[in-house]
Amino acid sequence: MNIPAIELVLANTNATVVRQKLPRTTYGSKDAIIQILRDAIDMEESVRNIYAFSLEGKPNAGRDCYLAFLIEYQNDHFDLFDDSEMNMGNEAREYEIISIMQHISLLSNPNHLLYSTKRLPYQLRDMPPFQAACMIKSQSFKPLLPNWHAFTAIFNKDQQLHPKDIYQADDWEQLYDNAKSAIRNISTCTVKHLVENAMNYENLYMGMIRGHEFRALILVKDTECKVCFVPVENAYEVYKEIRGKLDEFVFGDFLPESVLKSSGQRLLSFNKIELMPAVNGNLSWVFREFEGHDN
Structure with a gap:
């Protein structure tokens, strides 16, 4: 893996990165991430960007990949969530991902919720948090909510795009409209x-x-x-x-x-x-x- 130089990725080389430990259940991971983000909002820590990405499962893991996040705040602090159990393995797991996207899009600017167009390697979990954040930030990102269908592809085998009708398309489609009209x-x-x-x-x-x-x-x-x-x-x-x-x-x-x-x-x-x-x-x-x- 090529790890980019810190000064080429982070505007502030004195930024702080905390790797948050998450519960070992999918719903526990979801609730913990929402709670940490909500607590940050309560402390008036404004969110700059939220980076969502698919992270490869380790060899012999239960899934090929898992959902992970890097949250970047205006004060140059980062929260890294690369230990999540969330995945798109079935309908129940998909609903959990829709739920966390709903919460995130209400707690932050929905246009700053981004996703990596490529899956990241599992070795990212073993990097020091600062290096992992640099690796994540160096990826190519797109807005997630208006491109939710393309986002789901990064969880599929060979990252192939599957038909919309196999997903909870109506719920996905509503996320962006509801976020744009939300009380802020x-x-x-x-x-x-x-x-x-x-x-x-x-x-x-x-x-x-x-x-x-x-x-x-x-x-x-x-x-x-x-x-x-x-x-x-x-x-x-x-x-x-x-x-x-x-x-x-x-x-x-x-x-x-x-x-x-x-x-x-x-x-x-x-x-x-x-x-x-x-x-x-x-x-x-x-x-x-x-x-x-x-x-």
Whole structure:
């Protein structure tokens, strides 16, 4: 293997690279990568690029290749995930890869999610992290989401392109469109701001937070939103002040407790959890005081 000179690949030769150890299950690998990226977002570490690549399995490995990642942050730090068990071996494994791509595309700029057009050798795992990062960065990359079909080919024997209909094509196709229209600019606000500025927005999302006596009231316009976490005893009165001014929706599931503090979790939950029209039964689930004949 030809390992490129560091100064030819990395703009900052003082960059740091951490090889992250992952669980030995496919779903464990997926969840760990998402958690590390979400934690980085919470610490305001902005992502520059995410490089996805197919890494050869070692001789006698269970699979020919596995999915791996290198995440590059704006502060010249890198997280290397070359120990993943994720693969495209069957439909369940494909859904896990679709899921991690969905999470990554919400936590970062979807246009900066890239994939290597060639499979990388298994010996990369034995390189020091810094050299491995240089090796990865020196590859030829393309945007992943709009080219998802070509991306799947790097997992196939001889990297041949198979027909789209053997994959979960509808789910793949939705990833890029959903990522481009996702809520990105999320900030918290006071009840006063929520009430006084409601007319400047298009939609009102409402939901319950698991394990907490708060309700989330969220003003949304395009990719921007303002969220107000209102104590349950005041939430219905606040809602009544803005009721009927916007198109209203209710989250179909509890928001996780972490949305109270985690900006990364807000990016995920506000874009992923299914929304339902704010009709009688749905509103009564969010607001204890709501009575159906009031609607």
